Structure formats: structure tokens, C-alpha cells
Amino acid sequence: MTVNEANYEDVLRIRQLALYPDKDIDFVKLPDDEQGIHMGVYDGGTVVAVVSIFMAADRSVQFRKLAVLPQAQGRGYGSTLVKWLADYAYDVKLSRLWCNARKEAVKFYKERGMDETSEKFERNGHEYVAMEKVFK
Secondary structure: OEEEEOOHHHHHHHHHHHHOOOOOHHHHOOOOHHHOEEEEEEEOOEEEEEEEEEEOOOOEEEEEEEEEOHHHOOOOHHHHHHHHHHHHHHHOOOOEEEEEEEHHHHHHHHOOOOEEEEEEEEEOOEEEEEEEEEOO
């Protein structure tokens, strides 16, 4: 299992299959995708999980659309991405790693060292909670 940059078409395909299987591929595109860095977990040369990273001027990094192929869920690929993200943010001395997590994923992020914030909202029929890991 390795983490490397991912092909944008693979990112979109996995986002769609894992997060919005009832929507078309255009629905999973982010307006600022061209400014992001798209990473994937590869197992046997095949990308099975993806995440997109967006840097901010305040030295924080937001990750968005972490997605694991449905048939590959529960095998540690998402955990691998979160660990890689935290290690990356720490190594390059970023101030904060954060995401907007679906409410049902809050436990997953807490178990991987992230803290729940008070920021909550709803979008596209899903409830979200901002999660963060602050680096000192």
C-alpha cells in the first residue's frame, strides 16, 4: 500500500462511487479542484482511496472528499490517508489540518486524532461537522 498523487479522473470516479453513487460525475467536481493536490492510496498498483488537499494562506490545510471505493472500505485505506495527511502537515510545519466530515464519519476522525469543532452545517442532504488537528 502506497500514497501518491492520483489521476484526476480516478479521483472523480472514486468520489462519485463512494460518496454520491446516485449523482453524475459532474456533481462531485469541486469549483477549486484545479488548485488542489489529489492524492490516492494504491494497492497492487490500483488506486482504491482518494483525497484532495487545499492549502490556505494561514498555513492550514483542508482536505476534502476523502473517499474509499465501496468494495475496499474497512481495510484501512481511509486511515492510511488520514495518517499520511497528519504526517505531511506536521512535517511541513502547517498550523492546522481540517475537514468538514459527514456526521456519521465523526467517530472515524476522532479515532485518528482529530477533534470535533462547534462548526456544523447541512448540505446536499448530509449533516457535517468541522474536524481539526492543530499543530503547535
